[in-house]
Amino acid sequence: MRTSKPSVLVVDPDPQVRKMLAVTLSASQFKVIEAETAPEALRLAGLYQPDAMILETALTGEAAGGKQARSVNGLEVIRAIRQWSRLPVLALSESDKPDHIVECLRQGANDFVSKPFNMEILMARLEVMLRDRCVQEAGNSELHCGDIVVNLTRHDASLAGKPLELSPREYELLSYFIRNKGKLLTHRQILKTLWGDAHTHDRQYLRVYIMQLRHKIEPDPQQPHYIITEAGVGYRMDEPEPLPDLSVA
Template sequence: MSELDVLLVEDDEAIAGLIERALMVEGYRVACETTLAGAWMALGKQSPGLVLLDLNLPDGDGIEWLSRFRVAHSAPVIVLSARSQEHDKVNALNNGADDYLCKPFGLPELLARLRATLRRYQPHASAGGKLFCDSVVIDLQQGLITRDGQKVHLTAKEFQVLYVLASSPGKLVRQRELLQSVWGPEYVNDTHYLRILMSKLRVKLERNPSEPVMLLTEPGVGYRLNASF
């Protein structure tokens, strides 16, 4: 399977052409698909570092595709859509999008958001060490989480939040810090995103999610990871 920097899923040829050329000028390796079916086929051949996803595509809704994508893939996804309502943005983010950019947009903003998303997603590349809590092992160097010896699949955002907490085990990490590190500075007040994500993480990692011993909450302040090297 060959490596790919960006998978662009966009059915408007004019927009796709502009984005593809801009990305290639910046040195990114790009593959373009105009349908959701084509995007699935591309994933079988190439492993993208990031996906740019339109929502209104000829063969379906991008939100549904995104939800299925998140079951097996952790690459970050930036949604590019003419849908500008808040509920559309919340729906996309809750289904695994890392960012949401409304059309029309400028190429400089797109490139800036793409670089920012990749910076947030890739810090584990230089991290090292393993953390242990009960039956959970967090291998920061490999980007691998196991529970009872079985690999646990995390979404990109789930892994990013866990990475931030695991970088300072036992220490309180404030909500605003987590939101800024993982979602970006424009989301520092959107604590409901964090509550939803932490709930999902506990389901995946805790023996009893309603009585967590690993992912601890300081009500109204932040979270801490109870784990040791």
């Protein structure tokens, strides 16, 4: 459950920029979450479900498998997040070239501000993004799949009208599946989106969460109707056929 205080994930490799944004946002009654790298940004976005993100498009990050640190385009972060979330993203960049701005917006950023930026303008654009999101959520605040309902405003879920006791990670996983119901999601795709690049090979880690979630939403976890295993590839969220009404003669 979220508190009434809106939260913003600030992603920038420059600690001075993060500090400047954190001070201003905190003074404006925002809860601030900070990230320095692309993997950290994806992990914290999934963990905390912030109300908005301010993202530098030039990031550094450690590739999966312990490889040497490499430059990671912030557009990769936006693309990954757009697979499971409508999180408002304000892109930052030292480049103000039109083609770069257009590419950021096409990849899923809601707005763009070039560096050095005017803090008053940045805050105004952030407020507009948050206001637009409130309007959107008011008209589309739930996800449905069979008897499962996920409330995006309250961050809770129910099964056949009864509340589901889900951990934050289980809630994220269930929401991600329902947003992509009918689609085959690979192990790597799920792990990268919800856990970040460092966990793309942790299939056993994912299996544990799938098992826990099945025990909470499936009539028979051994013969699942919702979360279907595609052997060796990943999982697919199905919408079960409604049961026949036996009361009708």
